[in-house]
Amino acid sequence: MALTDMLLAVLHDSGLIGLWEMVAPWLALDARQLIFVVATPAFIAVAVWEYLRIKHDPKLMDGREAIRNFALGAGYQTTELLFAGIIAFPVYALCYHYRLFDLELNALTAILTFIGVEFCFYWMHRTSHRVRWFWAAHIVHHSSERMNFSTAMRQNATNIFNGNWLFYLPLALLGFNPVWIGVAYALSLVYQFFIHTTLVRRLPDWVELIFNTPSHHRVHHGRNRGYIDQNFGGVLIVWDRLFGTFTPEDERNxxxxxxTTPPPSNNLFVLWTHEYVDLFRDMAQPGRLWFRIKHLWKPPEWKRPAPADLGTTHARTPLNTDQ
Known part of the structure; x- marks a missing residue:
């Protein structure tokens, strides 16, 4: 953990840690959160540079939306800081207590941690699109009609309550230290910030083959038919290639x-909650209890069977596709 110790020393010397302890003495920055604190000034600087490059094109940049996106990201980081320690961390500690193997940090286990986190991220991200409960939180990230660095900050403050962190628990059970998991996850998110842009076209073929790139991630954010629910990787794109969810960007498309259905308002709280409201409204419709609760784990486009034909599932137009 030499890198973390070095960052802590820098923050102590700068006075930021003292300021943090004065403002929120009941909170302790863990390594994962520390990475986000250090990276945020770089995010802002890069976003400002991009804004100056594309501010003339309203299809690419809206200054008010960019500020709103950073506010959404601040809400996400705030709930993580306030509640991760009492919701997620105890469960990780319990899993790690009953771990199958005692693993020490070295070059091999560091690489395995990275690969494991990337594998878990792929399935978490894919589930976030195909299970409506998780989509209710993730939709805010996809609801912007622009693709720029600020879009990466467009996150949901409900994520910690939504349970996405559960996907990484198997790593702790195997014996990977939760601190390592958190650091690998944070570094993955830092990387992913930089693939939310239209300024970078295609990178060399070997990079595009292995890594998630701006080109691949533009496809992921596209609502075009053929682009929906593709390219779920974090740092790596290899899982998409292995599991059949990879689609390259087509310059002709x-x-x-x-x-498809825009949020009803740009109010931050509406952006965070509108899909939950729609989900619970669908569940409240009359019908058999079993079919009402199935809305929680069915895909976003799932529609309850008609009462006269309970053996058939009728699809509706997906919430995140073109009509």
Whole structure:
């Protein structure tokens, strides 16, 4: 953990740790959160540079939306800081207590941690699109009709309550230290910030083959038919290639960003909660209890069977596709 110790020393010397302890003495920065604190000034600087490059094109940049996106990201980081320690961390500690193997940190286990986190991220991300409960939190990230660095900050403050962190628990059970898991996850998110842009076209073929790139991630944010629910990787794109969810960007079919049904408001709380409201409204409709609760784990486009034909599932237009 030499890198973490070095960062802590720098923050102590700068006075930031003292300020943090004065403002929130009941909170302790863990390594994962520390990475986000250190990276945020770089995110802002890069986003400002991009804004100056594309501010003339309203299809690519809206200054008010960019500020809103950073506010959404601040809400996400705030709930993580306030509640991760009492919701997620105890469960990780319990899993790690009953771990199958005692693993020490070295070059091999560091690489395995990275690969494991990337594998878990792929399935978490894929589930976030195909299970409505998780989509209710993730939709805010996809609801912008622009693709720029600020879009990466467009996160949901409900994530910690939504349970996405459960996907990484198997790593702790295997014996990977939760601190390592948190650091690998944080570094993955830092990397992913930089693939939310239209300024970088295709990278060399070997990079595009292995890594998630701006080109691949533009496809992921596209609502075009053929682009929906593709390219779920974090740092790596290899899982998408292995599991059949990879689609390359086609310059003849440029991505159209956003979701088919726009959010009803740009109010931050509405952006965070509107899909939960729709989900619970669907569940409240009359019908058999079993079919009402199935809305929680069915895909976003799932529609309850008609009462006269309970053996058939009728699809509706997906919430995140073109009509």
């Amino acid at each position: 440029p991505p159209h960003y956003g979701v």
